[in-house]
Amino acid sequence: MNEKIINVSMELIATAGTAKSMALSAITIAQKKNKKKALEMLSEAKLELNKVHNIHGDLIAQEAGGEKLDISLLFVHSQDHLTSAIIIIDLAEHLINLYTN
Numbered sequence: 001m002n003e004k005i006i007n008v009s010m011e012l013i014a015t016a017g018t019a020k021s022m023a024l025s026a027i028t029i030a031q032k033k034n035k036k037k038a039l040e041m042l043s044e045a046k047l048e049l050n051k052v053h054n055i056h057g058d059l060i061a062q063e064a065g066g067e068k069l070d071i072s073l074l075f076v077h078s079q080d081h082l083t084s085a086i087i088i089i090d091l092a093e094h095l096i097n098l099y100t101n
Helices: 003-031 035-064 073-100
Strands: none
Touching: 003 035, 003 073, 035 073
16 A cells, blocks of 8 residues: 555544544533633634645645545545544534524
């Protein structure tokens, strides 16, 4: 397997995991009725998610430019982490509003 894909996959998994954890923390903070802090944490989660999107976008650009990428199960797994981070952040936003309004 291509070392580049391994490194990128691990970076995607770690960064998406951080974004998910921050979003879940934002929900917990919102349950305690601290909307300002919850929204700050959610904002940080979105910044982490942007890092993942940038990494992902770079790979798409490389492939579009003709570079052959070896896709592995590890890379597919990293895409699962990206998808779940997106979903959790979206849901966190709604839950924060429910808990704090």
